[in-house]
Amino acid sequence: MASIKDVASRAGVSVATVSRVLNEHPAVRPETRTRVLAAVASLGYRPNAVARSLRTDQTRALGLVISDVLNPFFTELARSVEDEARALGYSVVIGNADEQPALQDHHVRTLIDRRIDGLLVSPTDGGSPMITETAREGGTPMVFVDRWIPGLDVPVVRTDGTAAVRDLVAHLHALGHRRIAVIAGPAATTTGSERVEAFRQALGEYGLPLPREYVGQGDFQAASGRRVTAGFLDLARPPEAIFATDNLMALGAMDEIRARGLRVPDDVALAAFDDIPWFLHTAPPVTAIAQPTGELGRAAVRALVDRIEGRTAHSVTLTARLVVRRSCGETGDGGETGHTDETERSSR
Structure with missing residues (x-):
């Protein structure tokens, strides 16, 4: 050699x-x-990369801590982060928190010990001790992606789904649905609380109530979506439509509906936040809110590299959109629309 x-x-x-x-x-x-x-x-x-890092005080490596590697949204996010980092001359080390704050902090600590140049985090909760400490000390440049922790001086790259949720409620209302329930994500996460609040406000604009029994607490996992849906379907007046604020919870909801011999959308309509390619191939294809996941990951890397290289990093807010298919009682060829920007049919 x-x-x-x-x-x-x-x-x-x-x-x-x-x-x-x-x-x-x-x-x-x-x-x-x-x-x-x-x-x-x-x-x-x-x-020798190690020797070079000792000389330059840089490893050209970024850390990425995601909430759940099995969630297709985070899988796609990680892919876009790796692609953009590689284009900018960095490698990426990934830690999967599995929606567990303690495991999240373990990954953050390990990545910092490995002398990564900067850290991208999608927090699993609203106040992780290790993340809070890292942000306040300022020794390791950090950017939040998708989720964030309020009160910390850290740039945030996120998607605003408020308008898309409003479009979804308008769409459900136009289809004749009045009893609409929601499967919420963890209230301690910014995305969990924000999506439910946007949904509640949108319902209010149409004079639709959101009774307590129509709000089910999930955890962004499929099993919780199935559990909450079972509770909805056991009500004396079950909802006509269910909005799952995460793709995995939507799949769990669909499992429970089918297990009872019911059909989507004939017996109950179903919509989801976080569109995934699988939704185009389910029966029926699922109406969903799509985030620009690829651009989310790329923008997060650019913001982090700006911080690492001494430039000003700004927070970035992207916009989600509604993709109409056939799981809410739509007619026509909604199931034939594709997942890409060029072929998806979004609600205006």
């Missing part, structure tokens, strides 16, 4: 010059840089 001394010998320069070229130091003549890089290529030299 070639060493840095071999590269210096091949290029006819000092080891220090090779080091400056590899660390992209500006004080190197273009012809010298070209000669060194040619020697690196011909010898197949690979710098």
